[in-house]
Amino acid sequence: MDDCKKILWENVSLLMHQHYGKENLTQCAEDSGVGPGTMSRIKAQETSVGIDTIEKLATLFKVQTYELMIPNLNNQEVVVVKSMRRMKPGQRSDLVKISTTLAEPDRGDGDSPKHAAQ
Numbered sequence: 397m398d399d400c401k402k403i404l405w406e407n408v409s410l411l412m413h414q415h416y417g418k419e420n421l422t423q424c425a426e427d428s429g430v431g432p433g434t435m436s437r438i439k440a441q442e443t444s445v446g447i448d449t450i451e452k453l454a455t456l457f458k459v460q461t462y463e464l465m466i467p468n469l470n471n472q473e474v475v476v477v478k479s480m481r482r483m484k485p486g487q488r489s490d491l492v493k494i495s496t497t498l499a500e501p502d503r504g505d506g507d508s509p510k511h512a513a514q
Contacts, residue, residue: 400465401441404450407464408438424434432510 412419421439425432428454430453437443447461461471 399441401438401444403465403467404445405438405441407466407469408453408470411453411459411464415457424453424456428452 409419409426410423412421416423422432424430425435429447434445434449434468436445438445438449450464451461454464457464
Protein backbone atom coordinates (compact mmCIF):
# COMPACT_ATOMS: atom_id res chain seq x y z
CA MET A 397 0.00 0.00 0.00
CA ASP A 398 1.26 3.44 -0.89
CA ASP A 399 2.14 5.85 1.88
CA CYS A 400 -0.26 8.81 1.71
CA LYS A 401 2.32 11.26 3.05
CA LYS A 402 4.78 10.26 0.33
CA ILE A 403 2.13 10.50 -2.40
CA LEU A 404 1.05 13.94 -1.22
CA TRP A 405 4.62 15.23 -1.19
CA GLU A 406 5.47 13.76 -4.61
CA ASN A 407 2.41 15.40 -6.14
CA VAL A 408 2.93 18.75 -4.42
CA SER A 409 6.57 18.70 -5.54
CA LEU A 410 5.54 17.90 -9.14
CA LEU A 411 2.98 20.69 -9.15
CA MET A 412 5.41 23.17 -7.62
CA HIS A 413 7.90 22.43 -10.39
CA GLN A 414 5.13 22.86 -12.95
CA HIS A 415 3.80 26.04 -11.31
CA TYR A 416 7.03 27.78 -10.25
CA GLY A 417 9.64 26.01 -12.36
CA LYS A 418 11.31 24.71 -9.20
CA GLU A 419 10.61 23.55 -5.67
CA ASN A 420 9.66 26.67 -3.72
CA LEU A 421 8.18 25.89 -0.30
CA THR A 422 8.16 29.51 0.83
CA GLN A 423 6.24 30.78 -2.20
CA CYS A 424 3.90 27.81 -2.14
CA ALA A 425 3.12 28.43 1.53
CA GLU A 426 2.51 32.12 0.90
CA ASP A 427 0.35 31.59 -2.20
CA SER A 428 -1.73 28.77 -0.72
CA GLY A 429 -2.16 30.07 2.82
CA VAL A 430 -0.53 26.96 4.27
CA GLY A 431 2.02 27.73 6.97
CA PRO A 432 5.71 27.40 6.04
CA GLY A 433 6.25 24.93 8.88
CA THR A 434 3.44 22.76 7.55
CA MET A 435 5.00 22.85 4.07
CA SER A 436 8.33 21.72 5.53
CA ARG A 437 6.63 18.88 7.40
CA ILE A 438 4.78 17.83 4.23
CA LYS A 439 8.11 17.70 2.41
CA ALA A 440 9.71 15.68 5.21
CA GLN A 441 6.60 13.46 5.28
CA GLU A 442 6.55 13.94 9.04
CA THR A 443 2.94 14.89 9.56
CA SER A 444 -0.56 14.02 8.58
CA VAL A 445 -2.36 17.03 7.19
CA GLY A 446 -6.02 17.88 7.32
CA ILE A 447 -8.32 18.17 4.36
CA ASP A 448 -8.27 21.97 4.74
CA THR A 449 -4.55 22.02 3.98
CA ILE A 450 -4.94 19.70 1.00
CA GLU A 451 -7.81 21.86 -0.32
CA LYS A 452 -5.65 25.00 -0.09
CA LEU A 453 -2.87 23.33 -2.07
CA ALA A 454 -5.32 21.96 -4.64
CA THR A 455 -6.83 25.42 -5.09
CA LEU A 456 -3.40 26.95 -5.65
CA PHE A 457 -2.48 24.37 -8.28
CA LYS A 458 -5.97 24.36 -9.86
CA VAL A 459 -6.51 20.63 -9.40
CA GLN A 460 -9.20 18.67 -7.60
CA THR A 461 -8.42 17.88 -3.98
CA TYR A 462 -8.43 14.11 -4.57
CA GLU A 463 -5.87 14.47 -7.38
CA LEU A 464 -3.20 15.31 -4.82
CA MET A 465 -3.60 11.78 -3.48
CA ILE A 466 -3.29 9.91 -6.80
CA PRO A 467 -0.14 7.75 -6.78
CA ASN A 468 2.32 8.31 -9.63
CA LEU A 469 0.59 11.43 -10.93
CA ASN A 470 2.64 12.89 -13.75
CA ASN A 471 2.77 16.12 -15.75
CA GLN A 472 0.95 14.62 -18.71
CA GLU A 473 -1.97 13.48 -16.54
CA VAL A 474 -2.23 16.92 -14.93
CA VAL A 475 -2.33 18.59 -18.35
CA VAL A 476 -4.98 16.13 -19.64
CA VAL A 477 -7.22 16.57 -16.58
CA LYS A 478 -6.98 20.37 -16.73
CA SER A 479 -7.72 20.30 -20.47
CA MET A 480 -10.75 18.07 -19.97
CA ARG A 481 -12.18 20.51 -17.43
CA ARG A 482 -12.18 23.24 -20.10
CA MET A 483 -14.07 21.05 -22.59
CA LYS A 484 -17.80 21.15 -23.11
CA PRO A 485 -19.64 18.06 -21.78
CA GLY A 486 -20.18 16.65 -25.30
CA GLN A 487 -16.50 17.00 -26.11
CA ARG A 488 -15.55 15.19 -22.89
CA SER A 489 -17.86 12.27 -23.63
CA ASP A 490 -16.45 12.00 -27.17
CA LEU A 491 -12.92 11.93 -25.78
CA VAL A 492 -13.87 9.24 -23.27
CA LYS A 493 -15.41 7.12 -26.06
CA ILE A 494 -12.28 7.45 -28.20
CA SER A 495 -9.99 6.68 -25.25
CA THR A 496 -12.05 3.64 -24.28
CA THR A 497 -11.99 2.32 -27.83
CA LEU A 498 -8.22 2.77 -28.07
CA ALA A 499 -7.69 1.07 -24.71
CA GLU A 500 -9.62 -2.07 -25.70
CA PRO A 501 -7.40 -5.02 -26.55
CA ASP A 502 -7.30 -6.06 -30.20
CA ARG A 503 -9.02 -9.45 -30.40
CA GLY A 504 -7.43 -10.13 -33.79
CA ASP A 505 -10.79 -10.99 -35.36
CA GLY A 506 -11.33 -7.74 -37.20
CA ASP A 507 -14.57 -7.13 -35.30
CA SER A 508 -13.19 -5.07 -32.44
CA PRO A 509 -14.33 -1.44 -32.26
CA LYS A 510 -10.73 -0.42 -32.99
CA HIS A 511 -10.91 -2.02 -36.43
CA ALA A 512 -14.46 -0.84 -37.08
CA ALA A 513 -13.39 2.80 -36.68
CA GLN A 514 -10.65 2.47 -39.30
